[in-house]
Amino acid sequence: MYAIIRTGGKQHKVSKGDVLKVEKLEKKVGEKVEFEEVLLVGGDKAGVKIGQPMVADAKVVATVVSEGKTKKVLVFKKKKRKQYRRTQGHRQNYTAVKVEDIIA
Numbered sequence: 001m002y003a004i005i006r007t008g009g010k011q012h013k014v015s016k017g018d019v020l021k022v023e024k025l026e027k028k029v030g031e032k033v034e035f036e037e038v039l040l041v042g043g044d045k046a047g048v049k050i051g052q053p054m055v056a057d058a059k060v061v062a063t064v065v066s067e068g069k070t071k072k073v074l075v076f077k078k079k080k081r082k083q084y085r086r087t088q089g090h091r092q093n094y095t096a097v098k099v100e101d102i103i104a
Contacts, residue, residue, distance in 0.1 A: 024093040
């Protein structure tokens, strides 16, 4: 069974046991998280349920595994023939969650 959820402005396809990195959540390691914005549920005998825009009474339960930062992304600005160059780095915060259950 799988589901497509929306969190942090992005959509993720998840199934039971998956570990995924989502935008930073205000939860501590070991806490439960419920994703209520479920867009699609499928892979079971009942078929695929598509939400309009959300699937009613569906949620994904996950546990926070860890927190961290992604790899550094360099942002480089330049204007030709003007001696203008700027380099800036960015590391996005994330929360790693493990999907425990999909409730359809």
